[in-house]
Amino acid sequence: MTFKKLLMKKYSRRVVNLISCILLISMVTLITPNISKAFTTIMITICINVLVAVSLNISAGSMGEVVLGQAGFMAIGAYSSGLFCKYVPMNNMFLEYLICIVVAAVIAGLVGFVVGIPCLRLRGDYLAIVTLGFGEAIRCLIENLDKITGGPSGLTSLPRLLNSSNRALGGYGAVLIAITTTVVCVGCIYSFMTSRYGRAILSxxxxxxxxxxxxxPVTRYKVMAFTISAMFAGIGGAMFAHTIGSIYPSNFNxxxxxxxxxxxxFGGLGSYTGSILSATILSYLTIRLTNLAAWRLVIYSLALILVMIFHPKGLFGIKEFSMTNAILIVPGKIKLLFTKAQDAKNNKKETIIETEEVEETENNKMEAEDEEAKEAEALEEDNMNNGGKSDGK
Amino acid sequence: MKKVLSVLVLFLFSVCFLTACKKNSDDVVKLGVVSNLSVAAQFYGEEVVNGYKLAVDEINKNGGFEVDGKKLKVELVIKDDAADASTAVTQYNTMVDDIDAVLGATITGTSIALSEACNADGMPMVTPSGTGDRITYDNGKLKSTVFRTCFIDSYQGTILAKFAKDKDAKRAVLYKCSGSDYSKGIADAFAAGASEYGYTVVETLTYAKLDDLKTSMATFTTKTLAALPDIVVVPDYTDEVRTVVAALRTAGYEGVICGGDGWDGVTEGYDHPAYFLNTFYATAIYPNDTTEKVAQFYAKYKAAFNDSSYDFYRNGHSEVPSMFAALAYDAVYLYAEAFKKAGTKDNAEVVKALKAITFDGVTGSLTFDSKNNPQKSAPILTFKADGSLEYYKAL
Amino acid sequence: MSQFFQYLLNGLSTGSIYALVALGYTMVYGIIKLINFAHGDIIMVGAFVALGSTSILVKLGLPPVLCVIITMVATGALGFLTEKLAYKPLRKAKRITALITAIAISFLLENLFAIRFSSRDKTSPTIFELGSFKIGNIDIQWKLVIIISILVISTSALTLFVNRTRMGKAMKAVSENPDAASLMGINVDTTISTTFIIGAALAGLASVMYVIYYSSFNNMLGSSLGIKAFVAAVLGGIGLIPGAVLGGLTIGVIENMVAAYIDPKWIDIITFSILIFILLVKPSGILGKNTKEKV
Structure with a gap:
């Protein structure tokens, strides 16, 4: 049995994934004690952005509606957690963080529910506009209620659990907490979206x-998806508040x-791995390129326009990324590219008859590769549809 | 599920390799600069950075900071905070392991957020232009590692109150930007001085930001004129000031208009300097001051940053820098003194040295009071018909 | 009482500017169902062009009124370009793709101008200060009268164009059903381009009005103005010309009244509340017709 055929067995896919997980975790654990504060700041920011991007993927990607107000839910999460910390001071920072997360999730989810019920009767462009309206209205409300929220001057002096300078946790404690929160949340979202509720939303x-x-019941599921999306965006907001230590309404515009x-x-509407990867890349670029300021946004917008025109599906389309598929499909596709390039060269040198023969054998080879790739893709679809459960085939 | 988790861990791993690990260099003094070099008020941010650079170049030509008998070269690590408080803190976090002290931020809003971060880390911070009271003292707590070379907003407000008395004003109209700690600080202090200095604030016109001001300016003009004021106070930055002054002057108000150090540079490259006759503002330094130190500073600045004067199709830098450049220059020299006194790069020692320092700079001499604020005087300046500055009084 | 009239006049002028911008939004949405986020930024470009061309005209000794024509040509060209390069390839694509492209173009314009001109405010030249006259004891500024009259003139011209000319009827046809229109021999591409050009030219006119009315502006002019004008278009009924005018004037008056009698800080939230309210209660706007989705 070739290595490839082996890989296509379901049980070996799990083995490969498990091994890659273990490898990566051990590498990260080895490296973490040596990382600098600069890096931990970047990583924590990435964690927050990944969480909010994944939450947006629920409503924008899986539910298929354009939502322009996600920052509003983030703001609610951030301000709920901030106000909670201000009015209920606690000594145990871990406990405070956990409670803040729960408070943020509950309140943001509630607001999502209340906003969702009337709004989700609309579709398409109108829904986009009304979510934009709500996002901005939330921000304006926070600005205007300055007796409670501090208004445009923001809420300051919040406990900064997720800040790398936090001495209580040591150098990288903050990062691990951030990563754990994100991983747990993303895990919840993913398992929800691959359950029957998730499939209903996809339908x-x-x-x-x-x-x-x-x-x-369409409305019920739409509101459910919207509420959950808002909930996790709220958690992202609470994490944000704990990182910087001061929040301003202008952060959530x-x-x-x-x-x-x-x-x-960018990551592909509907693909969770796509959202994770693109959130990582884009956040990283944003921080690293801040010094370019206006130029960065120019390049960003140009890139966005080009991607939208030429490859609107994004990085992964609606499919997910998988290690085993990467091993199976990618070399096949690269070979395809090379053979096609070679064809172009060969066609110039040889006679027509010979070319035809060569083409035939090449075509057969290509077909075989193609089939293998298609099998792997079919398996991938199968996997997606079965929600990762195997039936030992 | 495992796929998603492995991708999650994958991103950690790949990002790992993209960033360098910690490094330490002992023979250089690194000053971290956080300033707004894009978005709002970027001309202030740039002038401040120019002031830092001028000072650092000079000091390095003489060998560098003197620390414990040795001369160490000074390096600036410059980060742009885009006038956003969270960005300021994030940028600070990315360089906090490398630097020995912080210069910044430039505007009050970002400085407050930055001061909390620096104080929590024990990192000394000197802001040349953050005038908000809350930067050094907030909610009854002193941020012991944060200092500044400029005066504070409540002090400015009191100066303007004294000025109102000087002009025999009885009725005052006060503009206040509720979205800016800077503006609120001065406005509140001015309002508080009403009884002591013999005037009443008949009308307070509040706006949240520049856009709102523009939308409401027509209404504000009507209200201002209807209030028949002797003095109009506009404690805000140049864009807002120009909006208000232009509207009031075109509507026929000839009376006194005044404001704080945010007015600095308001007539540079402005088409209607004549509007600014009979207007006044408080500042840290009078650029045409003939004392040697001041004249030399301006000469050096012009020579180093010699851009042609402001014109429409360029991001013009003016030849006469705002006072913030001078304050920034002083801030670097302040650190030079502090490092010399402390004899080490250790943060706690530098902070101790700063607290006890007596410093003589371009903008005058200063010592720090119990709230880490300098005791300084403030000249009031006014304008001639062509927009150039004229000295009025020191109050 | 005279103060109330003053506020009302201010409101109508601000509203006229919003109405002119809203017309652009409405026309584009009507014909290709796209919310052109970049429309507000076309105004920003127009303002810069107006400023620049005025100074050149004055130097050359020509009447500054010509800056209006130059600005309208410039913005019309910009509208045409964005349509050809960015929106045309996306006509068959999903809505979200076109929406994001529009947002990207908006960002692009804002930041290109930030780089070139910094985000510092630019002031309007003296030429645009037109003084005022009196009726009774109310001071009426000339610029207010001019702006409102320009709105009336352009709306009438536009309505005549859409209802009486061939191109106008072609625009109506394409917005109803592009495929049927092309079957009838209408060149869909040309019609859409013309719509964009007209919308953008109106935006150019609006930008000159803006420069006259407000004494300064900067590169972020497009974003705030754009959103308000957009709310106006939706309020009045998106896709309808009289709707845009009604919506624009309403929003302008409400804004100024709130600033005068309540507190300017509530303007934004009231604007968004109006948006949310109208979308939830009657999404087709005040003048729009309710179309139910048929299964």
Missing amino acids: IREDAIAAEAAGI LSKSIDYLVMVV
């Missing part, structure tokens, strides 16, 4: 009328919502 995206006809939408679209 609404594909064809809402058919879904309704098949007996799925329309630009922020658009930033997250861009991350989700």
Whole structure:
């Protein structure tokens, strides 16, 4: 049995994934004690952005609606956690952090629910505009209620658990907490979206009328997806408040919502691994290139326009990334590219008859590769549809 | 599920390799600079950075900071905070392991956030232009590692109150930007001085930001004129000031308009300098001051940053820098003194040295009071018809 | 009482500017169902062009009024370019793709101008100060009268164009059903381009009005103005010309009244509340017709 055939067995996929997990975790653990504060700051920011991008992927990607107000939910999470910390001072920072997360999730989820019920009756452009309206209205409300929220001057002196300078946790304690929070949340979201509730939401995206006809209560699931999306964005907001230690309404404006939408679209609407990767790359670039300021945004917008015109599906489209598929499909596709390039060269030198023969054998080879790749893709689809459960085939 | 987790861990891993690990260099003094070099008020940010650079170049030509008998070269690590408080803190966090002290930030809003971070880390911070009271003393708590070379907003407000008395004003109209700690600080102090200095604030016109001001300016103009004021106070930055002064002057108000150090540079490259006749502002330094130190500073600045004067199609830098450049220059020399006195790069020692320092700079001499604020005087300046500065009084 | 009239006049002028911008939004949405986020930034470009061309005209000794024509040509060209380069390839694509492209173009314009001109405010030249006259004891500024009249003139011209000319009817046809329109021999591409050009030219006119009315502006002019004008378009009924005018004037008056009688800080939130309210209650706007989705 060739290595490739072996890989295609379901049980070996799990083994490979497990091994890669262990390898990566051990590498990270070895490296972490030596990382600098600069790096931990960047990593924590990435964790927050990944969480919010994934939460946006639920409503924008899996539910298929354009949502322009995600920063508003983040703001609610951040301010709830901030106000909680201000009015209920606690000594144990870990406990305070956990409670803040829960408070932020609950309040943001509640607001998501309240906003979702009337808004989700709208579709398409109107929904986009009304979510934009809500996002901005939330921000304006926070600005205007300055007796409670501090208004434009923000809430300052919040406990900075996730800040790398926090002496109580040692150098990298903060990073580990941030990563743990993000991983747990993303894990929850992913398992939710691959359950039957998630599939119901996907069906609404594909064809809402058919879904309704098949007996799925569309409004209920839409509101559910929207609420969960808001909940996790709120958690992201609470993490944000704990990192910087001061929050301002200007942190949660329309630009922020658009930033997250861009991350989700870049990664492919509906692909969670895509959102994670694009959030990572884009956050990293943002921090590293801040010195370029206006130029960065020019390059960013140009890149965005080009991607939208030429490859609107984003990095991964609606599919997810997987180690085993990477090993199976990518070399096949690279070979395809090379053979096609070679064809172009060969065609110039040889006679027509010989070319035809060569082409035939080449075509056969290509077909074989193609089939293998298609099998792997079919397996991948299968996997997705079965939600990762194997049936030992 | 495992796929997602492995990708999650994958990103950690790859990002690992993209950033350098810690490094330490003992023979250089690194000063971290956080300033707004883009977005709002970027001309202030740039002038401040120019002031730092001028001082650092001079000092390095003489060998560097004197620390414990040795001369160490000075390096500036410059980060742009885009006038956003969270960005300021994040940028500071990315360089905190490398630097020995912080210069910045430039505006009050970012300085407050930065001061909390620096204080929590024990990192000495000197801001040349952050005038908000809360930067050094907030909620009854002193931020012991944070200092500044400029005066504070409540002090400015009191100076303007004294000025109102000087002009025999009885009725005052006060503009206040509720979105800016700077503006609120001065406005509140001015309002508080009403009874002591013999005037009443008949009308307070509040706006949250520049856009709101523009939208409401027509209404504000009507209200201002209807209030029949003797003095109009506009404690804000140049863009807002120009909006208000232009509107009031075109509507026919000829009376006194005044403000704080945010007015600095307001007539540079401005088309209607005549609007600024009979207007006044408090500042840290009078650029045409003929004392040698001041004249020399301006000559050096012009020579080093000699851009042609402001014109429409360029990001013009003016030849006469705002007072913030001078304050920034002083801030670097302040650190030079402090490092010399401390004899070490250790943060706690530098902070101790700063607290006890007596410093003589371009903008005057200073010592720090119990709230880490300098005791300084403030000249009031006014304008001639062509927009150039004229000395009025020191209050 | 005279103060109330003053506030009302201010409101109508601000509203006229919003109305002119809203017309651009409405026309583009009507014909290709795209919310052109970059529209506000076309105004920003127009303002810079107006400023620059005025100084050149004055130097050359020509009447500064010509800056209006130069600005309208410039913004029209910009509108045409963005349509050809960015929106045309995306006509068959998903809505979200076109939306994001529009947002990206908006960012691009804002930041290109930030680099070139910094984010510092630019002031309007003296030429645009037109003084005022009196009726009774109310001071009326000339610029207010001019702005409101320009709105009236352009709206009438536009309505005549859409209803009486061939191109106008072609625009209506394409917005109803592009495929059927092309079957009838209408060149869909040309029609769409013309719509964009007209919308952008109106934006150019609005930008000159803006420069006259407000004494200064900067590169972020487009974002705030854009959103308010957009709310106006939705309020009045997106896709409808009278809707844009009604919405613009309403928002302008409400803004100024709130600033005068309540507190300027509530303007933004009231604007967004209006948006949310109208979308939840009657998404087709005040003048719009309710179309239910048929299964």
